[in-house]
Amino acid sequence: QVQLVESGGGLVQAGGSARLSCAASGRAFSNYFCGWFRQAPGKERTFVAGISRSSSSTDYANSVKGRFTASTDNAKNTLFLLMNSLKSEDTAIYYCACGSVYASRRRQEYNYWGQGTQVTVSS
Numbered sequence: 001q002v003q004l005v006e007s008g009g010g011l012v013q014a015g016g017s018a019r020l021s022c023a024a025s026g027r028a029f030s031n032y033f034c035g036w037f038r039q040a041p042g043k044e045r046t047f048v049a050g051i052s053r054s055s056s057s058t059d060y061a062n063s064v065k066g067r068f069t070a071s072t073d074n075a076k077n078t079l080f081l082l083m084n085s086l087k088s089e090d091t092a093i094y095y096c097a098c099g100s101v102y103a104s105r106r107r108q109e110y111n112y113w114g115q116g117t118q119v120t121v122s123s
Contacts, residue, residue, distance in 0.1 A: 001026050001112075002024060002025070002026035002032065002098055002111075002112040003024065003025045003026050003112070004022055004023070004024050004096050004097070004098065004112055004113065004114035005022065005023045005114055005115065006020060006021065006022050006094065006095065006096050006114040006115065006116060006117040007020070007021050007022075007023070007117060008020040008021050008117060009093075009094060009117030009118045009119045009120075010118075010119070010120070011120045011122060012086050012119065012120070012121050012122070013086075013121070013122055014086060014087060014088055014121055014122065014123045015085060015086065016086055016121075017082070017083060017084045017085075017086065018082075018083050018086065018119060019080060019081065019082045019083070020036070020080065020081040020083070020094055020096075020117060020119070021078055021079070021080055022034075022036075022078065022079040022080070022081075022096030022114055023076075023077065023078050024077045024078065024079065024098065025077065026112075031100070032053065032098040032099060032100060032111075032112075033050060033051075033052055033053070033098065033099060033100070033101065033102050033103060033104065034050070034051055034053060034072070034079055034096060034097065034098040034099075035047065035048070035049060035050035035051065035059075035070075035096070035097055035098075035099075035104075035105075035110065036048040036049045036050075036070060036079075036081045036094060036095065036096055036097075037094070037095045037096075037097060037107055037110075038090075038092035038093065038094045038095070038119075039092055039093050039095070039116075040089075040091060040092040040093075043092075045095065045107055046061070046107075047061050047105040047106075047107070048060070048061050048064055048068065048081070048094070049061065049064065049068055049069075049070040049081060050070065050103060050104070050105065051070040051071065051072055051079065052102065052103070053072050053074060056071070056072060057103075058070050059103055059105070061105075063089075064083075064090075067083065067084050067085045067086075068081060068082065068083050068084070069081070069082040069084075070082075079096055081094070081096075083119070086119075086121045087121060088121050088122070088123045089121075090119065090121050091119060091120050091121045092118075092119060093116040093117065093118050093119075094116060094117055094118075094119055095113055095114055095115075095116045096113075096114045097110035097111075097112060097113045097114070098110060098111065098112045099111045099112070
């Protein structure tokens with residue numbers, strides 16, 4: 001079992017930056033591929049970024065590529081999502097998630113989810 005707890009959301013002005021954290025605990029966490037998803041009001045939860053904890057290779061949705069950076073601190077079992085040049089359309093609840101399928105963008109293939117953290121970008 002893996003437990004995930006996000007933090008770092010809040011209200012940010014358009015063009016600004018925010019950094020989300022996801023603290024992980026539980027056995028065999030290092031075996032999982034982890035990612036970030038987001039869900040805006042009335043919309044489906046969609047893939048934002050993914051990162052391999054073993055190789056640190058990353059994958060990004062086109063909508064955030066070049067603005068968002070996913071990283072991991074394996075010693076602290078923590079994932080990060082640095083978000084720059086934020087836009088109003090980035091407003092959503094952001095979730096970190098981990099699963100056993102490598103480099104997946106499908107939320108169905110992520111077994112463990114955090115509770116989410118709200119990011120609101122004001123224009």
